[in-house]
Amino acid sequence: MTSAPRPAATLPRALPADAAVAVDHLVKIYKTVPAVDGISFQIARGSTTGLLGGNGAGKTTTIAMIMGLVLPTAGRVSIFGLPMPAERARVLARMNFESPYVDMPMRLTVRQNLTVFGRLYGVANLKERIAQLASDLDLGDFLDRASGKLSAGQKTRVALAKALINEPDLLLLDEPTASLDPDAADWIRSHLEAYRHRRAATILLASHNMAEVERLCDRVIIMKRGRIADDDTPDGILARYNRANLEEVFLDVARGRSRTETP
Amino acid sequence: MSDDRALNDYTLNDRTWGISLARINAMVLRYGYLLKSSWPRLLELVYWPALQLITWGFLQTYIADNAGFFARAGGAFLGAVILWDILFRGQLGFSISFLEEMWARNVGNLMMSPLKPIEFLLALMVMSVIRLAIGVVPMTLMALAFFDFNLYAIGLPLIAFFCNLIFTSWAMGILVSGLVLRHGLGAESLAWTLMFLLLPLTCVYYPVAVLPDWLQLAAWALPPTYVFEGMRALLADGVFRADLMVQALALNAVYFVAACLAFFALLNSARRHGALIQSGE
Numbered sequence: 001m002t003s004a005p006r007p008a009a010t011l012p013r014a015l016p017a018d019a020a021v022a023v024d025h026l027v028k029i030y031k032t033v034p035a036v037d038g039i040s041f042q043i044a045r046g047s048t049t050g051l052l053g054g055n056g057a058g059k060t061t062t063i064a065m066i067m068g069l070v071l072p073t074a075g076r077v078s079i080f081g082l083p084m085p086a087e088r089a090r091v092l093a094r095m096n097f098e099s100p101y102v103d104m105p106m107r108l109t110v111r112q113n114l115t116v117f118g119r120l121y122g123v124a125n126l127k128e129r130i131a132q133l134a135s136d137l138d139l140g141d142f143l144d145r146a147s148g149k150l151s152a153g154q155k156t157r158v159a160l161a162k163a164l165i166n167e168p169d170l171l172l173l174d175e176p177t178a179s180l181d182p183d184a185a186d187w188i189r190s191h192l193e194a195y196r197h198r199r200a201a202t203i204l205l206a207s208h209n210m211a212e213v214e215r216l217c218d219r220v221i222i223m224k225r226g227r228i229a230d231d232d233t234p235d236g237i238l239a240r241y242n243r244a245n246l247e248e249v250f251l252d253v254a255r256g257r258s259r260t261e262t263p
Numbered sequence: 264m265s266d267d268r269a270l271n272d273y274t275l276n277d278r279t280w281g282i283s284l285a286r287i288n289a290m291v292l293r294y295g296y297l298l299k300s301s302w303p304r305l306l307e308l309v310y311w312p313a314l315q316l317i318t319w320g321f322l323q324t325y326i327a328d329n330a331g332f333f334a335r336a337g338g339a340f341l342g343a344v345i346l347w348d349i350l351f352r353g354q355l356g357f358s359i360s361f362l363e364e365m366w367a368r369n370v371g372n373l374m375m376s377p378l379k380p381i382e383f384l385l386a387l388m389v390m391s392v393i394r395l396a397i398g399v400v401p402m403t404l405m406a407l408a409f410f411d412f413n414l415y416a417i418g419l420p421l422i423a424f425f426c427n428l429i430f431t432s433w434a435m436g437i438l439v440s441g442l443v444l445r446h447g448l449g450a451e452s453l454a455w456t457l458m459f460l461l462l463p464l465t466c467v468y469y470p471v472a473v474l475p476d477w478l479q480l481a482a483w484a485l486p487p488t489y490v491f492e493g494m495r496a497l498l499a500d501g502v503f504r505a506d507l508m509v510q511a512l513a514l515n516a517v518y519f520v521a522a523c524l525a526f527f528a529l530l531n532s533a534r535r536h537g538a539l540i541q542s543g544e
Contacts, residue, residue: 030537064540067375071534093377101540102371105297105363112296119289120376146300162372 018081020045020170020202021066026075028061028226035061037226038075043219045169048196048203050213050234052246053223054254059206060101062223063172066204067097079170093121098156098163099174106148110139110158113147114165121166133161137191153184160188164195171195173205177212185209189216210246220246222253229253282385286378290386291393294360298394308394312348312402319344320410338412339498340468345406345414346494347467348399350428350487351458356394357387357436358443358454365448374539380530384523387440388433395429420497423508424490430515431486432458434522441522441529445538467491486511486518 019042028036036058064070068085077084118126177185222230241249323340406412465487489511
């Protein structure tokens with residue numbers, strides 16, 4: 001069995017300022033178990049990058065380290081050229097995230113939640129911004145309903161509204177369409193595409209949905225057991241593995257089949 | 264590795280120390296929305312203090328008729344009940360506001376926002392005072408109406424008592440919050456139980472002299488002991504012991520700083536162990 005190639009990128013000691021995100025030899029070890037094992041990559045500004053991998057591949061830990069929720073065992077993260085978490089106060093106002101692993105207070109109405117987060121992010125003209133989001137994401141019917149009483153699709157739209165409240169330059173999304181029906185998921189993807197183009201925002205997306213990644217991402221990083229198993233454009237990866245879609249590539253990587261073993 | 268650790272250490276390298284009142288206000292608003300939306304939460308704030316007061320108030324009435332000290336120091340017992348409630352409810356108000364974030368799985372959202380941990384703590388302190396006021400002000404009015412005990416007649420010393428007690432309650436609340444952040448909701452019972460460790464030691468209902476000598480040393484290491492001794496001196500002998508209040512304040516400063524350092528150390532530990540993306544039991 002031949003393992004898939006690992007990118008040989010070694011970043012200089014000073015992380016590049018022109019990248020939206022630069023990750024340098026990042027390691028996370030929980031007790032004795034390496035969750036992330038020395039990964040390095042850079043994400044260009046204005047791009048959408050998909051982070052793929054099976055359960056336990058290290059995607060969520062990687063994103064959590066980029067956000068500063070988890071401290072690396074070793075290695076560095078910089079965002080817009082600023083080291084995290086040392087410069088978190090300057091960085092966090094320019095980024096936001098959505099994840100199924102966090103909720104918003106359920107007793108607060110959607111409007112109240114957006115008001116609180118808008119204030120935390122220092123959003124100017126907050127009422128107008130909430131009205132704009134309600135219009136863009138079709139929240140009008142339940143803006144004054146308790147967040148805990150919404151359907152899964154409505155909750156995802158509200159979580160996305162919270163993630164966009166400060167019009168972030170960097171958006172981190174962990175399974176943004178998990179548990180949504182195909183129509184709702186398609187709707188969310190359309191809005192993410194529109195937002196990226198309108199704001200020239202950078203998006204890092206962790207997902208198990210290969211069709212979503214193919215549609216949204218212009219680059220794919222595949223992780224396996226805490227390491228980067230492959231890193232290229234979706235077309236480049238499909239060509240190298242001689243596969244018709246990323247789902248087949250995902251299965252190849254997950255089952256340890258190398259490019260040379262694929263048809 | 265040591266360079267990486269230094270770069271990644273959260274509290275030591277957060278270079279912007281400015282505090283945003285707008286973000287603190289946002290958090291206070293968030294808890295205000297929550298209280299407004301939930302009458303059981305509001306009722307709970309008033310229910311226990313009222314029950315405490317009524318129970319102990321009748322006991323005080325009985326004892327006052329039968330014991331010399333309490334007859335002389337009318338209200339010392341009720342005063343102790345109310346001041347203990349300030350201490351206990353102050354800590355509870357702080358810790359429960361924090362626990363609301365854990366229960367709502369909202370900690371990740373907050374820690375990923377520009378809200379600084381110190382601003383989070385300041386918002387919790389504000390909420391502790393607001394929740395305390397909702398619970399204790401009606402309690403003091405009931406004491407006046409039912410037992411003819413006017414806490415506010417204590418005057419300016421009451422401010423010294425209150426400040427010292429609330430500082431201790433915040434220190435305890437900060438420590439409990441840090442422990443819950445690090446160890447998850449399995450540690451939440453500390454919010455209700457830890458303060459009771461102080462109940463026998465801080466001599467709420469009896470003088471320090473009652474304790475054995477070796478235990479008195481432990482009692483005098485705790486700021487609330489000075490407050491309860493000061494209250495008894497004031498109500499029994501009419502003497503305000505400013506020296507006791509100053510000593511309590513000095514101890515409180517030490518405990519408060521220690522609690523803040525412990526919180527930041529526990530927060531860093533939570534980040535190292537990935538506890539912020541689990542936030543369960």
